[in-house]
Amino acid sequence: MLLFTCPNCGPRDETEFHYGGQAHVPYPENPADLSDVEWSRYLFYRENPKGVFAERWVHSTGCRQWFNMLRDTVSYDVHAVYPMGAPQPATATTQQKGA
Amino acid sequence: MSADLLPEHPDFLWRNPDPKSSYDAVIVGGGGHGLATAYYLAKNHGMTNIAILEKGWLAGGNMARNTTIIRSNYLWDESAAMYEQALKLWEILPEELEYDFLFSQRGVMNLAHTLGDVRESIRRVGANKLNGVDAEWLDPQQVKELCPILNTSDNIRYPVMGATYQPRAGIAKHDHVAWAFARKCDELGVDIIQNCEVTGFLKDGNRVTGVQTTRGTIHTGKVGLAAAGHSSVLAELAGFKLPIQSHPLQALVSELHEPVHPTVVMSNHVHVYVSQAHKGELVMGAGIDSYNGYGQRGSFHVIEEQMAAAVELFPIFARAHVLRTWGGIVDTTLDASPIVGLTPVENMYVNCGWGTGGFKGTPAAGLTFAHTIATGAPHRLNEPFSLDRFETGALIDEHGAAAVAH
Ligand SMILES: Cc1cc2nc3c(=O)[nH]c(=O)nc-3n(C[C@H](O)[C@H](O)[C@H](O)COP(=O)(O)OP(=O)(O)OC[C@H]3O[C@@H](n4cnc5c(N)ncnc54)[C@H](O)[C@@H]3O)c2cc1C
Numbered sequence: 001m002l003l004f005t006c007p008n009c010g011p012r013d014e015t016e017f018h019y020g021g022q023a024h025v026p027y028p029e030n031p032a033d034l035s036d037v038e039w040s041r042y043l044f045y046r047e048n049p050k051g052v053f054a055e056r057w058v059h060s061t062g063c064r065q066w067f068n069m070l071r072d073t074v075s076y077d078v079h080a081v082y083p084m085g086a087p088q089p090a091t092a093t094t095q096q097k098g099a
Numbered sequence: 100m101s102a103d104l105l106p107e108h109p110d111f112l113w114r115n116p117d118p119k120s121s122y123d124a125v126i127v128g129g130g131g132h133g134l135a136t137a138y139y140l141a142k143n144h145g146m147t148n149i150a151i152l153e154k155g156w157l158a159g160g161n162m163a164r165n166t167t168i169i170r171s172n173y174l175w176d177e178s179a180a181m182y183e184q185a186l187k188l189w190e191i192l193p194e195e196l197e198y199d200f201l202f203s204q205r206g207v208m209n210l211a212h213t214l215g216d217v218r219e220s221i222r223r224v225g226a227n228k229l230n231g232v233d234a235e236w237l238d239p240q241q242v243k244e245l246c247p248i249l250n251t252s253d254n255i256r257y258p259v260m261g262a263t264y265q266p267r268a269g270i271a272k273h274d275h276v277a278w279a280f281a282r283k284c285d286e287l288g289v290d291i292i293q294n295c296e297v298t299g300f301l302k303d304g305n306r307v308t309g310v311q312t313t314r315g316t317i318h319t320g321k322v323g324l325a326a327a328g329h330s331s332v333l334a335e336l337a338g339f340k341l342p343i344q345s346h347p348l349q350a351l352v353s354e355l356h357e358p359v360h361p362t363v364v365m366s367n368h369v370h371v372y373v374s375q376a377h378k379g380e381l382v383m384g385a386g387i388d389s390y391n392g393y394g395q396r397g398s399f400h401v402i403e404e405q406m407a408a409a410v411e412l413f414p415i416f417a418r419a420h421v422l423r424t425w426g427g428i429v430d431t432t433l434d435a436s437p438i439v440g441l442t443p444v445e446n447m448y449v450n451c452g453w454g455t456g457g458f459k460g461t462p463a464a465g466l467t468f469a470h471t472i473a474t475g476a477p478h479r480l481n482e483p484f485s486l487d488r489f490e491t492g493a494l495i496d497e498h499g500a501a502a503v504a505h
């Protein structure tokens with residue numbers, strides 16, 4: 001069981017949260033203008049890094065608020081928790097990779 | 100009844116050669132799919148100057164970690180054709196590979212617990228029959244007769260309302276499958292190279308010409324990626340993207356018991372599946388952990404929930420103990436179907452996205468992927484499973500339809 005720190009409620013068990021996948025994927029500004037390839041990128045393609053990943057979680061059995069998290073997909077360590085809409089914070093690992 | 104005795108641990112079945120400086124084709128990933136691909140490349144296409152490059156030990160990834168359920172009762176024509184081809188190959192492979200890997204056609208049952216399940220199941224039985232896949236609908240009484248230890252009374256939260264049953268489905272011994280393919284590959288001249296991680300690709304324009312590895316540079320005319328959970332990482336190195344998310348998938352076994360469980364039982368709704376391995380362990384699994392993960396481990400509540408479901412369905416398991424739990428890294432797609440075909444890079448091919456259910460597909464993945472690599476074009480069976488289906492929209496949605504996705 002992972003322990004996550006909800007920005008509103010503090011540390012809670014993983015079972016109180018739901019996963020929302022990759023963060024920072026904006027809805028296309030003009031969906032009708034997208035080519036099939038661009039539309040498929042928006043619908044079906046997400047980053048799948050081995051390492052630090054910016055992802056969304058919702059505290060579904062607590063405050064029911066969404067937030068973003070930087071989590072390492074190998075060690076499962078949480079590097080940062082930050083609000084929806086805020087830019088992705090830099091971490092040592094993401095800087096190293098120049099991502 | 101007593102548990103089947105496993106054969107003695109065999110002597111080394113393949114050479115451990117140093118990599119040559121060049122091959123006609125290189126397969127990245129020495130799991131079941133990489134092995135089967137190399138086998139069919141050598142056997143069906145006469146390509147014997149080839150190598151399998153494996154970053155760890157042979158078949159130590161998902162091949163060593165899966166729960167070995169083999170069935171072909173998928174809903175859609177494309178999937179039924181692919182998985183039924185695999186099942187037909189499973190039926191002849193022990194003889195062809197001259198290795199009894201304990202393929203046991205003890206049947207697989209997919210339980211229905213809601214009216215929705217019942218309707219979907221009966222529809223799937225119909226679709227299966229039209230595709231020549233053996234399938235039956237069982238009422239609760241027939242379920243009980245086939246698997247007496249199942250609780251089919253209505254004193255549980257989700258009573259068993261029936262099940263689909265595929266008699267030709269079953270399980271096999273995964274390690275032995277890998278060794279069987281490895282021995283034949285080796286006999287046919289394939290170099291199996293372990294502890295050899297692919298770290299980059301050599302390209303001439305958009306054409307792949309070689310691989311960089313932890314054991315040096317290897318030149319090659321063709322590259323086949325069969326890296327399961329690490330497919331995205333390799334695609335990234337090669338300069339393209341895959342619509343894959345890697346997740347932990349866990350399983351567990353109990354201590355050894357006398358044979359009590361005659362078949363394989365899967366329940367999508369209460370989310371557990373159980374078989375009894377040849378040695379006697381109860382083997383259980385369920386769904387993926389929700390988050391992306393390359394850690395080969397998941398969270399304990401996932402184990403807890405599947406055991407709760409198992410105990411409700413099989414009251415006699417209440418006093419069994421968990422002996423071991425483990426996790427693999429599964430490569431999931433949005434339509435729960437694999438990707439086998441060409442990539443945006445010339446002479447590079449990909450087999451991935453088998454997710455939680457690729458063990459059963461091993462021989463068909465190998466057969467069709469080998470065809471694709473050798474001829475540069477997909478086999479009839481994997482044509483629908485191309486990467487560009489995510490652009491054309493011709494998805495093969497096996498999510499609910501395939502019952503629990505294993
Ligand atoms: C717990 C669990 C239960 C499952 N149960 C079932 C089931 O009941 N039925 C079923 O049909 N399927 C099941 N599956 C799914 C099945 O195991 C997989 O779909 C299948 O094994 C994938 O193909 P593979 O054997 O080639 O993968 P793997 O054995 O994972 O092979 C991929 C190989 O690529 C190697 N590799 C990765 N990166 C590199 C690199 N850079 N260089 C060199 N090598 C690399 C890895 O080390 C690995 O050995 C289950 C999976 C898990 C984890």
Ligand SMILES: [Zn+2]
Pocket residue numbers: 006007008009010059062063064065
């Ligand atoms: Zn909260």
